[in-house]
Amino acid sequence: MNTFIKTPGWLDWYATPSRPRFTPPPGSVDAHCHVFGPGDEFPYAPERKYTPCDASKAQLFALRERLGFARSVIVQATCHGADNRALVDALESSAGSARGVATVRREVTDDELARLHAAGVRGVRFNFVKRLVDFTPREELVEIAARVAALGWHVxxxxEAADLPELWDFFSGLPTTVVVDHMGRPDVSLPLQGPQFQTFVRFMREHPNVWSKVSCPERLSVSGPPALDGEPEPYRDVVPFARHLVEQFPDRVLWGTDWPHPNLKDHMPDDGLLVDVIPRIAPTAQAQRRLLVDNPMRLYWPEEAPAP
Structure with missing residues (x-):
C-alpha cells in the first residue's frame, strides 16, 4: 500500500490507451518518459514540490510494447530529486532496452557516476522551471557538466521559452551536447515566425551541439485534444512548431511520450493519440526514422548505431 498521498488534483495516467494507427518504424525509441516510485519501494524526495501517482517500470514497459516502441529513455523525475534508485532499477530491469537521464548534485562521487553509467545513464538533467525545483547555482551545474562530459554524457x-535569453550564454558554454526538453516550452498561441520561437530556432542554428525534443503537445497546446474541442486532429496548434524543427534540424530532434505526464492540470492524454501525432510532425518515412530510431540511437546507444 502506498503511504504517499498524491498532490490534490493530480491526474493519474491514462490506463487504457488506444492502439495507434501509426506504426513506428522497427527499433523506435520513446526518448522521454519517467517512472514514479512505486513510493513504498522508492520513496519520493522529502524536498519534492509534488507527490505523483505511482507509475512503475512494469507499467512503462507494457505501454511501450502497446505503442509499438522497442526502447525507452527514462528521465529522472523531480519528485525523486537526486535519488536515482527508481531510475537505476528500471534501467537494470530493461535488458539493455532503456537508457537514462539522471539528476546529480555536486557531491556525487566518481564511483557513483561510474555506477550510474554502468546501469545505462547517459545524461544529466538541469531543471530551470522555477515552480518545479529550487534554484541551483550555475557554478555547480557547470562543475557537474564538466564531470559528466568526461563520461561522454550530455545535458x-x-x-520556459521566456527565460531563454537569460539562459542563452550559460547553455552555450556547456561542454556537452545539450538536449532541450519540449522545444523550450513555446507559447503556441504566438506566431511560428514570431520572435519567441524564432529565438529558439536561432539558438539551435547557432549551436550545432543543441538538440530538441519535439514532444509534449498535450502540455503545450491551447486547442487541446478532440475530446475538448471536437477537432479531428488533436493538438493542432503545436504541430507546426514541432514540424518546423523536424524540417530544419532533422538530425537533432527526438520524440517521447512524457509518460506518465506529470503535473497536467486539464486533461490526461491518450498515449495512442500522441503517437498518431508523429506523422503530422514528421511526414516522410525518412523523417520518421531519423526522429524515432537514428537520432536516439546515435545519442543513447552509439555503440549500436549504424555509421552515418
Missing part, C-alpha cells in the same frame, strides 16, 4: 535542460 538535458528544461526551461
Amino acid at each position: 538535458v535542460v528544461y526551461f
Whole structure:
C-alpha cells in the first residue's frame, strides 16, 4: 500500500490507451518518459514540490510494447530529486532496452557516476522551471557538466521559452551536447515566425551541439485534444512548431511520450493519440526514422548505431 498521498488534483495516467494507427518504424525509441516510485519501494524526495501517482517500470514497459516502441529513455523525475534508485532499477530491469537521464548534485562521487553509467545513464538533467525545483547555482551545474562530459554524457535542460535569453550564454558554454526538453516550452498561441520561437530556432542554428525534443503537445497546446474541442486532429496548434524543427534540424530532434505526464492540470492524454501525432510532425518515412530510431540511437546507444 502506498503511504504517499498524491498532490490534490493530480491526474493519474491514462490506463487504457488506444492502439495507434501509426506504426513506428522497427527499433523506435520513446526518448522521454519517467517512472514514479512505486513510493513504498522508492520513496519520493522529502524536498519534492509534488507527490505523483505511482507509475512503475512494469507499467512503462507494457505501454511501450502497446505503442509499438522497442526502447525507452527514462528521465529522472523531480519528485525523486537526486535519488536515482527508481531510475537505476528500471534501467537494470530493461535488458539493455532503456537508457537514462539522471539528476546529480555536486557531491556525487566518481564511483557513483561510474555506477550510474554502468546501469545505462547517459545524461544529466538541469531543471530551470522555477515552480518545479529550487534554484541551483550555475557554478555547480557547470562543475557537474564538466564531470559528466568526461563520461561522454550530455545535458538535458528544461526551461520556459521566456527565460531563454537569460539562459542563452550559460547553455552555450556547456561542454556537452545539450538536449532541450519540449522545444523550450513555446507559447503556441504566438506566431511560428514570431520572435519567441524564432529565438529558439536561432539558438539551435547557432549551436550545432543543441538538440530538441519535439514532444509534449498535450502540455503545450491551447486547442487541446478532440475530446475538448471536437477537432479531428488533436493538438493542432503545436504541430507546426514541432514540424518546423523536424524540417530544419532533422538530425537533432527526438520524440517521447512524457509518460506518465506529470503535473497536467486539464486533461490526461491518450498515449495512442500522441503517437498518431508523429506523422503530422514528421511526414516522410525518412523523417520518421531519423526522429524515432537514428537520432536516439546515435545519442543513447552509439555503440549500436549504424555509421552515418
